[in-house]
Structures are given as structure tokens and as C-alpha cells.
Amino acid sequence: MARGTIVVDTNRCKGCELCTTVCPQQVLEMANSYNTRGYRPVLLVDPEGKCTGCTICAVICPDAVLTVYRLPAIAKAQRAPAAMALAA
Amino acid sequence: MARGTIVVDTNRCKGCELCTTVCPQQVLEMANSYNTRGYRPVLLVDPEGKCTGCTICAVICPDAVLTVYRLPAIAKAQRAPAAMALAA
Amino acid sequence: MTSIELAGYDVVYRRPEALVNTTTHYCPGCTHGLIHRLIAEVIDELGIGDRSILVAPVGCAVFAYNYFNVDGCEAPHGRAPAMATGLKRSQPDKIVFTYQGDGDLAAIGTNEIIHAAGRGENLTVIFVNNATYGMTGGQMAPTTLSGQVTTSSPYGRDVELVGAPMRVSELISTIPGATYVVRRSVHNVANINKTKAAIKTAFQVQMQGLGLSLVEVLSTCPTNWHMTPANALQWIEDAMIPVFPLGDYRIADAVVPLTKRTRGGQ
Amino acid sequence: MTSIELAGYDVVYRRPEALVNTTTHYCPGCTHGLIHRLIAEVIDELGIGDRSILVAPVGCAVFAYNYFNVDGCEAPHGRAPAMATGLKRSQPDKIVFTYQGDGDLAAIGTNEIIHAAGRGENLTVIFVNNATYGMTGGQMAPTTLSGQVTTSSPYGRDVELVGAPMRVSELISTIPGATYVVRRSVHNVANINKTKAAIKTAFQVQMQGLGLSLVEVLSTCPTNWHMTPANALQWIEDAMIPVFPLGDYRIADAVVPLTKRTRGGQ
Amino acid sequence: MAKELWKGNEAIAEAALRAGVEAYFGYPITPQTELLEYMAREMPKYPGRVFLQAESELAAVNMVYGAACGGVRTMSSSSSPGISLMSEGLSYIAGTELPAVLVDIMRGGPGLGNIQPSQSDYFQMTKSLGHGDYHALVLAPSTVQEAVDLTYESFELAEKYRTVVVILADGAIGQMMEPVELPPWRETLTEAQRPDWALRGAKGRPHRTLTSLNLTPEGLEQTNLRLQARLATVQRNEVRWEEEMTEDAELLLVAFGTMGRICKTALRAARRKGQKVGLLRPISLWPFPEQRLYELAGKTQHILVVEMNAGQMLLDVQAAVQGRAPIDFYGRMGGMIPLPDEINEQIDRLMAPPISQPELNQSGNGYHRHAAAAAVASRA
Amino acid sequence: MAKELWKGNEAIAEAALRAGVEAYFGYPITPQTELLEYMAREMPKYPGRVFLQAESELAAVNMVYGAACGGVRTMSSSSSPGISLMSEGLSYIAGTELPAVLVDIMRGGPGLGNIQPSQSDYFQMTKSLGHGDYHALVLAPSTVQEAVDLTYESFELAEKYRTVVVILADGAIGQMMEPVELPPWRETLTEAQRPDWALRGAKGRPHRTLTSLNLTPEGLEQTNLRLQARLATVQRNEVRWEEEMTEDAELLLVAFGTMGRICKTALRAARRKGQKVGLLRPISLWPFPEQRLYELAGKTQHILVVEMNAGQMLLDVQAAVQGRAPIDFYGRMGGMIPLPDEINEQIDRLMAPPISQPELNQSGNGYHRHAAAAAVASRA
Amino acid sequence: MHEEIIISGFGGQGALFAGQLLAYAGMDSGKHVTWIPSYGPEMRGGTAHCTVVISDEPIGSPMVRNPSAVIALNLPSLDKYEGLVKPGGVLVYNSSLIERTVARDDIRVTPAPANAISMEETAPLLEGKPGDARLANVVMLGALVQATGMLPLEAIEAALAAHLPQRHRRWLGPNGHALRRGASIAEAVAL
Amino acid sequence: MHEEIIISGFGGQGALFAGQLLAYAGMDSGKHVTWIPSYGPEMRGGTAHCTVVISDEPIGSPMVRNPSAVIALNLPSLDKYEGLVKPGGVLVYNSSLIERTVARDDIRVTPAPANAISMEETAPLLEGKPGDARLANVVMLGALVQATGMLPLEAIEAALAAHLPQRHRRWLGPNGHALRRGASIAEAVAL
């Protein structure tokens, strides 16, 4: 089980790619298919379970598309500073 | 002959008394009669020829009522600093 | 909220309650949406969603009232601070905030913001500076940068002819009634978080009745800048910040404790 | 001019040519007339009477165009800087100046002056601050002092409710396009002379195309202040100057030589 | 209650206070300023009510817009140039279907004009208070008492129809003193009484939105149809006028506001001379009493419209009369007021047939023109 | 000269350039913005000409006012809400008797409304472009070519009558492309050609003053009489309209601008069906072709006014027709445009007697009402 | 009855207040009244006048061209209104400031030395200083009311008592005197 | 002749430009023409369409409810306009993006695989990258012009040569090809 994961509200993603540019684990990619609004949404491609649930992708997303999850214990110990305000 | 003198454009004076408050020689008084606009105009009352032509009265007059005269020689020597810009 | 629960995981980030569960009309990558989200998060955190009233501008954010779970209305172009004044004066227990673009606040509506500040109205103003008129197709704004090509400055903004970019925070901070005036940016995660903290302080200033609070946010317009969203963020850093330095332009004495508390509270 | 010659005497002061040979409608002791005279003297000294255009305000000075021997027109309340912009842009060889009260410039017309400054319009603005709306019978202006009783602040201006007096020179001086921004007063002879020097510099700034010049002049309204003219001058010194400190608020580098020259030339 | 002598501007302000106005926003302008000044003095005496001098009329109307969004009784007042500055805001208020009251104490125009009484905002007020399809309900008092009564009622009308109600008077009514009986004090609204569209914070209910924007033509058409339907109701319910001696009138005077009352003096003088003159004085200028005028036009020989302007209500008269009687106009402008003797001169002229009049005939002081029916046909 | 395909907004801008406009001041607003953007691109190419984006429409109109004081050919353009903000300034320009040209590319209202084509500024433009007694000369093109021609001519008209001339079009004309033949380039004025009232510096002559202020009612009345006399001349000289198949028309369509041309399609369809339908398309909305309409009303059975609004020109039609024919109205609002099939439906309805129609009848899509004659009499 | 009165003088001579007194008195006597001030082109100072109509009937025009009674407090006012008084009307003028006489013989003319009377009546309250002209308006009003008989003098007195601003309270007595002296002048003229 | 054409697609598919080409070609062939764009409620993106009228007579309404010819570049456009085409009219749709067929049998329907053709025609100029859909609009226009015969194909070619923006000059050749290929599809269908 990865330390973190995300859920993409696919039909609300506008494919702006901003989250992909900031993810420290580089586990985000643009899909090749289109969503109902005609955009290519982002995908979590994390076969190795690298996502830390750091929330950085969610912080930069202009469209509040992402929900971020973290394993409880690990979450407490390794919170990234950038995410702190948002987790409050 | 006094060093200076003034001419009051009597019908244009509004009797505000400002000139009387600033004349260093105290030679200005308000008339007891009224001008055509219903104001009591200022008068030069200078029997002793004290007016220096310093222009101070004219500088403060809001209604450009006063013309100031000075004897040429004296004028050059004794120009008051306050009047300089105006005499330019 | 609609976010799903995942067995074994805690939710560490989810859409704020105060943000309506819908898709905005903003262009992909436009940071209007991001700033909306930050405001919604602050409203949630302060628990003021049921007594807040938004005054939306004329500009790309004209539909902002559709995106917040708070009461909202729509001002004529530039007049949001006057409308907000009418609302706040007659309902002083409400939290009234305006959301305004640079055309709206820094061009047609400069008078209204200056006098709302002058009167020290208890209002919060979120001022979104994207250096252009987004909604009407990218004309020159007072905040357009020197040399920037827009549809109404096709040869680049000529400072000789139309003056230097207008610096709103600098201007408003000279007015005593504006007690909290800061400039922030959303070009990266660190600055996004700082922006959110400032927005929170701005609302708290109003909650304490300390006067007008204004947060200027440097924001992108990828569409009219003709850039990718990522390049647009970069352009904020490279081109806008040198002209519009980030920082605190006025923090009145009464407001200082609030800024401390917000920082500490994070 | 009409002044008489006196045998043996030199005329050391006479009405300026640029002042129309008529009586103004101003109340006795009102310093609007005095400021008019200073402007007229400057126009004479600079020899620009035949290429100057005045934009009069709505306010007590609404008839100012009747008092200057220069072409003149009348702007809607507060819009003089916009009208002047239209005149100057289409006739750049003319010297265009506005004469505006504090209601005109600091209330309804704040947007126009800020953006004229923002664009660096080559205009000269004489801003007459008498802390009230003279023409309409003495209502509160943005520049009305704290506690000052007016017909629309009958219990005294309450800073808590309507904010502190607006400081125009401070505000405008933050705008780069306004290259010469100073505050002067006409409450005594020394200050009258300084005011005149500033007005002269302001016109010279325009003649050299250096941007917007603004001279704020603290002025009396004996009628609505309910004071004698002499007491009104004293009130400027006692009550107004502490709130509106005299001084040079912005002298752009390019303007500095002009201020030296003007001083030297006196 | 005993009558008191009140100045029009102050009486209107007092009537608004008694009607429960909670928020007043305005900007000084002659000849309306006493109204603002009265509010400045009186409003602070009532807790929870707001007086604020705005930085401009533009700001004032948008403060009213804001307060109105909250379901608060609110108003502004101004005079002609100030009203022009409000037109965008008023159009927004109309498009958002909000109630608000506006007092216009008209002065001479166009432009800065002067501060004398005039009726030259008739068109602005009845036809196009800004862009878009809407009308305000426009009420024109001819006495200070009527100004009080109409102001008092205006708030209810505004709320009932979710519309802007304008009290349209001229400087004469603003400045004159007359005996007045003041209406009783009305309570301001409690929270529970606030309208169900008001923005008061989304506590325990979904959030609400007030806007004049609708990007789809279909949607905006619906807004407009709703607006027009409401205006049609106003047209059915709120037409007001006064008549004097119309039964046997061979010449019908039509005049509103100050001009309406001045015409009464002329009417009486004419009747003393045996001339059968009547008067229709529209009180609601929008909706205009077109139906009644149409009826009266069928019974009279001639219509004379008198205004303190170049002939603005005249157009509504023409449209209502539909050719059933010839229409003449007499007016004065720029703050000049047609006095009874001038009007009687016109009456004498018109009642001495045959009438033959050039279109624009500036003889003596006044500005008169023959405006309709036969005359139109005979124009070049 | 060969025809080129031009977008309305840009063609108007180019026509103004060719007419010698020297100073343009404006503020962006859809659906007019291309006009401003075209000026931004082209003006800098001509030395001595000025393009300036103002901080608001309020500033823009006053920049125009300033430039006009100098006897300079000047103009602005905007769309409905922006025009509302100009009303004070326009009233000043009128009161100062200055020439200026204004283009209004109308959109849906009231308030912010939307950016679809509409004709809902008719009242604002023809009746009260601000406070006070005045009218602008209002010209309504129905094609891009006509927009070009009228714009080109508008500057001369403005100068001849010292008045504001309005080019009133809707978003459809602003946005559409049509083949256009452009007029020749005209020189801008030399210093010697400047009008003798222009403020150009008091060199070798007494100083001049331009103002709309006159504190004495007698003085302001004179200004107004001068203004009215000039407007009367305009009414004599400048009435323009187009007619199609009016000779034998049993039903007369009256429509302007885009609506006028759409009615032509309906007219042709009706004629193909053997219905005797004609069209009067007013081109000058002020002065309105009332005389011609009065004549035609005497020859037709029925009049149908069609507008992209709730019935504004309708009032002028009613006033002109004077009951000589029944008048019906069909309109759509909020950016909806009556298309030929809807109009033909109305024609069919009206040409199948007997007519009996409730006052406000919202059936199907459109907004129609029976507006005059018998109907008025039968109202409650 | 139907009276149309114009009261005119320099700004500061109290023409407007005299008119208000008349209007109050008329109202309190159960009449219809209107009071309307008129602004000259001057922004401050200049002349001030008001029109008062008192009538048994509801009042149509509050403005009049040909008043039935005029009070002229100064020469410009006399010049302006002398010719306008309705035949049979009353003209009261301030003979303290106006030296010329009135030519018309179809109206009743009452010269009243209002300033002089005011000086006499005000002097006692001005502690040694000479009297001033502040009561001239009331003297004239007394003369007018008496000359026309439009209202009982007591009505004016009551209006004075009710409407003299608080800060001028101590002037109530002298005002009453001034009013009566004005009335007695008119009486004398009428005899 | 009198043709009323609607061209509709996603923003970016070039519907408006295709309409302009048609208008230019019509004008240069001596016809009366109008071109009018139509805005959806979307502020950006969404659908874009335009109406072109080409006629021997001066044009009345530039808007039409029932076009004589329609180009549908995407499915929403087909859904919207399929039912509106005048009986006897022509409907050309982009079969690369639209999988369904058209039910009406009172109009002439031409499916054209416009994206596919565009890919083929653009690939050579895109240096190794796969082709893109930028010429789909011109393919469709070719098909429409051929199917209706409203104008000679050469007129469109000339319009392309005259009005293709300078920066797209190198695409002139491929545009011509795309146009002809569109035309030949329509020809095939017609046979």
C-alpha cells in the first residue's frame, strides 16, 4: 500500500498540466483520451506506489479536481511543510 | 513724497480686510461708506507717508484690487524679499 | 462533500465546502479558479460561509457567485466596493467581500476602491491582477507591463504614451482606512500558501472590524498571454514580480497581532 | 492694463494681464481669487497666455473661465482631467491646465486624476483644498478635518464612520506619471509666494513635457467655515497644515533642475 | 395631526424616514441638497439606520444597489446631472429586479445648465433610466403634501413590484414650503419580514444569487418577459392622475407636477372668463394615464400640453390621443416657468378659431409648437 | 473601387478614419471591442491623430468633450452599459453645442444583460442621452455598407449642426461581415479651417469660453431655444428612411437596423404568398420619419412594428400614426432576434381578420402586443 | 381671500424669514399657504426674495408675476416690483433706504422707515451700541398686514412666538414692538 | 440563387474561417454575401458557428433558422442542425468524429472523413510528426461546394490564395488538396 494516493475527478479536469509539473514523485501523466468536456485529464500512474500524499498537486490545481489521501501513521511523521496550511 | 503708495480699485474691493491685517505700516483702514457692490472698501490712510510700496497688501489681496507704486531709487535698494517674485 | 473515502487512508486534501461542486467556466490553467479555491478554504476554516456575501465583478470572474456556497451578487463594472459598502453598512454583522480584476478595480473602478478605503469600510477585497482585460479578449489594463503586446496595445505598451503600470497596493497603502494591504502571487506552491494565509488575515481584519483589507494576487491569463499554463506561472515570476514586488504594503498596528496569529496557526 | 500711472512712481505691483479686468463672484476674502491671481501672474511671466487652455471645474470656481484671459471650458463635476486629456492629446502644443476643488478632484473625480497621472499626461493641475464643498453650501468633503462640523456632518466628521481626511498629494505622489506633486498654502505672504513659485514650476514641467504636475493649495472658505477671512487664514495654519503638511511630495529627477531654476530666478 | 409648514426637500426626507427607510446614500447637488442634509441630521438618531455621503452619484446608486440586495429599504436622491450618472446602476437594479426609491429634484439643463426648476428629465425618467428595456414607476407630485404622500407610498410600491420608484419633482417643489400633514411612523422590517430573495447570509438554506447577467439569449429573454409582465401589472394597477373640470372642457390642459398646479390657476381664470377649460394632471408619469387621456381627447376640441421643457410628455400625449384632437404645446426652458398669464394667453389664442400655427413659433417669451394631427400632415 | 469583405465594427472604424477622425477615445466592451482594437492598430499610422484607451467610458466621453472643444474631429464607441455611463458627458456636449460622433453597438439588457444583439437602447438614444432638453441625431444602419456610409457622413452632420451624432447598430451589425465599398480619404482640418468657436489658444484674439452653464434662467432659455431651433432644422433636413413596396401595402411593417433588413426577407416571403405587405425602415431614428409614416398610415390597413426589444420605436410610431391605422407590435428581447418565419406568422395572423388580441400576449416565443387605436380604448 | 405677496430685499435683510412668518400665520389662521424662495444668479449675497400665497382655496401657482402686495426692502426691489403690483394692490417700501417716491396711483403705497424704527427698537438690547436694522423686515411685515388686512396682526405675533429660532428668543419682545409700529404706520397712511 | 449555409463545430475547428472563405468566394463571384458568427454562452472554447448567405439578390436576414446547407464538424453540431436543414437541402458531416448516421431522407447527406483526410494531407509538412486535423474545415467546404454546386470550386481556391493569413502561407498547397479531396467525396456520393 502506497503512503499516499489521489483521486482525480476526471470530468472536471481541464488538462492544464500544472499538477504534472509540480508532483515531486512524477507520478502524474496526461491521459490520451478525452473527458466529457473535451479535455485530456490527468492520470495517476503510480505502479511503484511512490505517491506520498504530499498534496502539492492539489494545492496548485486551479480546478479543485484532486482529492489526496495518506496513510495515517506515515502521514503524521512526514508531512511536507507546503501542505500544512491546507491540511489544517 | 512717500516712498510708496497704493491705488485701490474701490468698486472691486470686497472689504475682506485681509490687506489691513498684513500691512507692516498699518496705513490701511476700512472705509465707512459702501461701494457699488455694497462692501466697505479699504482706504490708504497715510498722512505721514509711511507706505513703503512693499506690495504685501497686494500680494494677499484675493481680488487683485490694489496697484502698488514705489519711488524708483529707493525701490531698488529696499525691495522686500517677499515681494521679489511678484515684481519679476 | 462528494469525495470518496478510501479504506485505510485519511483524506488530507479535499475540495472545500464553500466551493460549489461544479466546473468553472475559466480557461484551463487560469488561476482565477485557484484563487477561488483558496478563498473557499479560508471561508471554511473561519466558519463564516453562512454569513458571508460576495460581490462579484464584471470580468472573467463575473460568475464567481455561482462558485461559492455563500450569498452573492454582481456589481456593475468597477463598482463592487460601492455595492459592498451598501451591503455592509446595512448588515454590519455580515462578512462582505469583493473579488475584482485589474480592469475592474484598477481602471474603471479606482474611485470606488479608493473611497471605500478612505472611509475605512470593513470590507475584504481580493484583487486579481493578471495584467490584462481577460474577459473582453485581452486588452491593455492599467497593470499591463511595459512593452506587453495586447489587442489594444498592438505595438506593445508604450510607457511614454500611456504611462507605467499602475501599482495598486502601493497606491492604496497610502490610505489610512486600508489597514491591511499586501501583494501575493500564485505562481508556485509556496506562494499559493502565502496567498491563502493573507486571504485569511484579510477576512479576520474584517471580522474584527479593523477597516479595509486588500489582497492583491498576481494571477495568470494563459489565454490572452498566449502561453501554456505552466509558462504563464513562470511569466509571473520572471516578468510580473519585478514590476509588482510581493510584500506587505500596509499592516496597521491593530492588524499586526492578526498576522502573527495566522502565521503561528498554520 | 487699466492701472493708472502716478508721476514719479514706478508701478511695482499691478493686476496681471492674464486676469480678466472684472470682479469675481467669490465671497469676500475667499482665497480662490488669490490663487487665480497667482496663476495669472505665472501665465504672464511665462508668456503662455496665448496658448493656454483652462479646464474649469464644477465648484465655486465654475466660472474660472470668465476670469482668465485664456481660452477656457467647463468640465462635468470631477472630469476636468479627462477633458484636459482630450484637449492636450489633440493639441500637444497647448498648455492645458485644470483648476479643481476638493469635492471635484478628491471625491467624484478621483478616478480621472489618478489615471491622468497614471498615463503621465502633460497637464498642470491646480488643486484647491478648502476642506469643504463650497459651492453647494458647505458639505463634508473627503478632505474635511476630523470633528469638523459641516452641513452633511452636523455632529462633526466622525473618523470612525467615514474615515480620515483624504491626503491627495500623498496619494498622487505614488504614481510615477505625476512628476511634480507639492502641497502649498496661501495663509500668509511667505506661503503665497511659495505657492506662486510652485505653480510656475508646475507649468514649466508641462512646457517641457515632463508629465503631470499637481499643486495642492490649502485655501479658505470663510463663508462655510463661518469665519472672518483673517481667521480663516489662521485656521489653515492651526488646523489644516497639521493634517495636510506642506511640502514637496514628488519631484521626479527630470523636474529637479526646474525647481532649482525657479528658485534661482526669483 | 396638525399641519406643519415644511420645505419640500425636507418633507420628502421626513416622509422617507417615517416610511421606514433604513439606508440613504447620496451626494450633494442643488436644488436637492437639503434632502441629504436632513438625512445627515436625522438618520443617526435612529439606531440601525444608515446615512452615508457617497463619493459620487455613481457610488451612491451602487450603494443603494448593494443595500437593496439585502432586502433593506433604501433610497437616494439627486438632481439632473447626478441622475445621469446613475443610469448604469439603475439599469442594473432593474435587471436584478430589486426595489429602490430615487428622488430627482430637476434643474435646468442640458449639461451643467443651472439650478432653477425645470422638468427636462421627463424623458430620462419615463423612457430610459439607462440602457435596456425597463421603466421605473415615476410619480410626479405637485404639492409638498403630495410629495410626502407619494414618497411614503413609494417604498411599498417598490417592494410590491420589485422596481425602482422615482419621485420626480422640480426645484420649485424641493424649495417651497407648504403645510403638510405627516404620515405615521412605520416600523422597519424584522429579519423574518425580509423578502425571500434577499442576501442575508446563507444560514440554513442554499446560497442565493442576485444578478442582472444571463449570457444565453433565451435566459435573458425570460428575465425580460418577467420584467415586462410586472410592468404590465403596474400599468394596470398604478395609473394615477387628477382631473379638474374635464366634463365639459372644450380645451383640455395637460400638465404635471409644478406645471400642473400652475395650470389650475390659469384654468380658474379662464373659467371666470367663461372659457370651458379642463385639466388632466398625470401623477404617475409612467405608467402614463393614456387610456383616460384617450377618452378625454374624444370629448374635447383641443389639447394644450404645458411643460417646463421643450415638450417631452407631449410625445406620450400624442401617442395616447391618437389623432382624436389637435394638440398644442407651450413650454419654457432653462429654469423659466410658464406663469398663469402666459398660459391664459395660449388658451385665448387657441380658443379663438381658426387655428393656424407654424411648427416652431417663438413669439414673445415662450416656446410653443403645434404638435400633432393636421399639423403633422402639413409639414414640409 | 472593388468591394472588400469587412466586419461591421472594423468597417465603421475605417470609415471614421477616412472621414478624417483625429481623436478616438474608448473603453473595451463586447460586442464593440473590435472597433477600439482597430483604432489601436491604425491610428498610430497617421501622424497627428490620437488613439487613447480611457480608464472608463466616463473618462472617454469627457476626453471626447475636451477634444471637441478644440474643434477636432473626435469620436467614441461603446455598447449599452458603457453608453449609460456617458450620459452626463453627452448632455454636457449637447449643452455646449459641440460636434461629436458616438457609435453604440447595442447588446442585451438591462443591467449587465448579455453580449447578444439587441435594440434596447432605442429610448436611451433617441429620447434622453442624459438629462435636459436635447436630442442627438441618431442614424441606424442595416448593413455594413450603410454603417460605413453613415459613419462617414456623421462627422459632417455633427459639425454642421454642432450636435452629437449617434451611429446606432446592434451586435449583429458590429460582428457580421459584408462586402463594402469604402469611401475616399478625406483630409483632416487645417488650422485655418477650424471652427470659429474652437479653443486653440487666444492668440491675437479675445479669449473664448465653452460652457453649458448659464445661471440665469433667461440666459439658459436662450441656449435652449438656440438648441431647439437647430434641432428643428435637423428635423426639416435630415429625416431619412427606406421604403419597400409601400404603394399597395395593406400591412405596413416598420422596423429599423438589423430588424429592418430581416423584415425584408419576411416581406418577400409574404409577397410570394400574395400578401400585400410593405416596409418602412427608418434610418434616422431621430429625427423620426413621422410625416412619411403619417402618410403611409392613411393608406394601409394595419401596421406591424417589429423590434429587438419590448417596443420602444413603437411609441414614436404611435405618436406619428395618430390613430389612422391599428398598430401591432412583435418583438423579442435579451438578444433573441425575430427571424423571418416568426414575422411571417405575425403577418399571417394580422392579415386574417377579424383581429382581436389581448394587450400582452406571450404565445410561443415572442413578445407581442396590440398597441394602439381600438385596443387602447378597450383597456381596463 | 387670495393674496399673493412678494417680499424682496438684499440678502441678509430677512425677506425670506418675513415671508415664512406670513406663511405660518396664514396656515395657523386656517388658510392655504405657499412660500417659495427665489434665487438670483448670484452665488452668495445679492438679492433675495420670496413669494407667499395665502388663500381660502387650494393654491394653484405658487409663483406670481403680478402680486397683490409687495414689500420692497431696498431700492432694487422697488424698481423691480413697483410696476408689477396688481392694480388695487399694496406696496410697502423701506423709506429708510429708499429716497424716491412711487409714481403709481392705482395701488396703495405705504412708505415705512423700517431701518430707523429697527434701530430704535434694537438699541436697548445692544448694550450701549447703536441699534441695527435686524427688525426692519418685521416692521415692514406689520405695515403690510395692516395695510392689506389679510390676516390679524395677532396671527403674526403668534407665528413669531412659535417660530423665532431659539437662539434669538430674547428678540421676541422687540419683534413684537417692531411689528406693531409697522402696523401703526400703515394705519396712519390709511387714514 | 440564394443559399443559406451554417457551418458549425468546436471552437478551433475552423468553422468561422471556412465560412469566411465561402463568403469571399461568393463575393468575388459577384454575389451578395453575408457572414455572421454566433456566440454560444461559453466564454471560451465551446462551440462556434457561423451563418453565410450567398444570393443573387440583396440579402435581407443574415440569420436563418432553416439553412439550405449545413456543415457539421462535430456531433453536437449534427445533433443541433440535422433537423433544421430545409427539405431538399444539403448536410455534410465529419464522419471522422461522428459515428452515427443521419435519418432524414428529404435532404442530401454527405459524410466526409475530414479529420482523416486532413491528417494525411498535413503529415508531409509536419516533419515526421503525425498529421493533424487543421484542414478538416476545408475538406468539408470542398464537399459542401461540390454537393450544392453553389459556387465553382475555383472560387474557393482563389479565396484561399487571397485570404490565407501570411503566417500560414506554406499551407496553401495542402489546403488546395484538402478542398479537392472533399469535393471528390461529394462527387462520389452524388453518383
Ligand SMILES: Cc1ncc(C[n+]2csc(CCOP(=O)(O)OP(=O)(O)O)c2C)c(N)n1
Ligand atoms: C461599463 C462597462 N464597461 C465595459 C465593460 C466590458 N468589460 C467586461 S469585463 C471587462 C474587463 C475585465 O478585465 P479585468 O477586470 O481585468 O478582469 P479579468 O477578466 O482580467 O479577470 C470589460 C472592460 C462592461 N461590462 N461594462
Ligand SMILES: Cc1ncc(C[n+]2csc(CCOP(=O)(O)OP(=O)(O)O)c2C)c(N)n1
Ligand atoms: C454630477 C454632479 N454632482 C454634484 C454636483 C453639485 N456640486 C456642484 S459643486 C460641488 C462641490 C464643490 O466642492 P469643491 O469641488 O470642493 O469646490 P469648492 O466649491 O469648495 O471650491 C457639487 C457637489 C454637480 N454639479 N454635478
Ligand code: SF4
Ligand atoms: S500527492 Fe504529491 S506525490 Fe502524490 S500525486 Fe500529488 S503531488 Fe504527486
Ligand code: SF4
Ligand atoms: S492541475 Fe487540475 S485541472 Fe490541471 S491537469 Fe491537473 S488535475 Fe487537471
Ligand code: SF4
Ligand atoms: S505697499 Fe506695503 S506699506 Fe504700502 S499699504 Fe501696502 S502693505 Fe502697507
Ligand code: SF4
Ligand atoms: S484685501 Fe483686497 S478685497 Fe480685501 S479689503 Fe483689502 S483691497 Fe479689499
Ligand code: SF4
Ligand atoms: S481569459 Fe484569461 S483570465 Fe479569463 S478565464 Fe481565460 S485565462 Fe482566465
Ligand code: SF4
Ligand atoms: S463659498 Fe467658500 S469657497 Fe466658495 S466663494 Fe465663498 S468662501 Fe470661497
Ligand SMILES: [Mg+2]
Ligand atoms: Mg484582468
Ligand SMILES: [Mg+2]
Ligand atoms: Mg472645496
